Amino acid sequence: MCKFCYPILLNKVTEAPSKAQQKWQNITGKAIDNWEELYLIPRKCTMNIAIQNFQFKLLHNCIPTNDILYKIGIIETSTCTFCHSAPESVLHIFWLCEETQAFLGKVHKWLQDCFGENFIYNMSIFLLGNDELSPIQNCMLILAKKYIYNCRVNGKLPSFKHFLNTVNKIHEVEKYIFRLRQRPRQYESRWLNVILEP
Numbered sequence: 001m002c003k004f005c006y007p008i009l010l011n012k013v014t015e016a017p018s019k020a021q022q023k024w025q026n027i028t029g030k031a032i033d034n035w036e037e038l039y040l041i042p043r044k045c046t047m048n049i050a051i052q053n054f055q056f057k058l059l060h061n062c063i064p065t066n067d068i069l070y071k072i073g074i075i076e077t078s079t080c081t082f083c084h085s086a087p088e089s090v091l092h093i094f095w096l097c098e099e100t101q102a103f104l105g106k107v108h109k110w111l112q113d114c115f116g117e118n119f120i121y122n123m124s125i126f127l128l129g130n131d132e133l134s135p136i137q138n139c140m141l142i143l144a145k146k147y148i149y150n151c152r153v154n155g156k157l158p159s160f161k162h163f164l165n166t167v168n169k170i171h172e173v174e175k176y177i178f179r180l181r182q183r184p185r186q187y188e189s190r191w192l193n194v195i196l197e198p
């Protein structure tokens with residue numbers, strides 16, 4: 001190994017995980033060593049700043065959920081906005097909640113219709129993204145999480161039909177931007193497999 005690269009690599013290996021990274025390792029139950037790739041996914045998968053920011057906040061553990069809001073005295077109960085039967089943590093609202101799981105079951109079926117039956121993801125991939133997925137696949141996973149969070153904020157249960165409307169709106173905006181930038185082929189190849197009809 002070159003003598004210039006080794007100190008850089010050593011520094012990277014010995015760098016302690018941040019508090020947010022440690023929390024994600026606890027949630028997923030595994031050591032995560034590709035944070036740089038995970039932080040790049042939002043920028044690679046969409047031009048939409050609101051979608052990028054959402055995933056960036058999630059990765060940095062800056063999405064407020066009822067367990068935290070209760071802890072700091074802002075609200076009177078920590079229970080989940082959707083099911084009212086468990087504390088609302090990040091893991092609960094975005095994955096474990098039965099209402100979320102019912103919604104995600106439909107999202108998963110739709111994603112398999114779009115990208116093929118081999119498109120399978122686990123909790124860790126859904127929450128953090130995966131640099132082996134295509135940009136549009138990562139984008140759809142972020143959109144599903146952002147939609148779940150919007151439902152939580154508005155006190156409504158996630159609905160697949162409503163989610164598909166959201167995807168359609170995002171699609172229209174991207175189509176417009178790609179057209180403005182005169183990149184029709186890039187737009188077509190990106191959205192080619194996404195089924196936008198109910």
Ligand SMILES: [Zn+2]
Nearest residue numbers: 080082083097
């Ligand atoms: Zn719940």
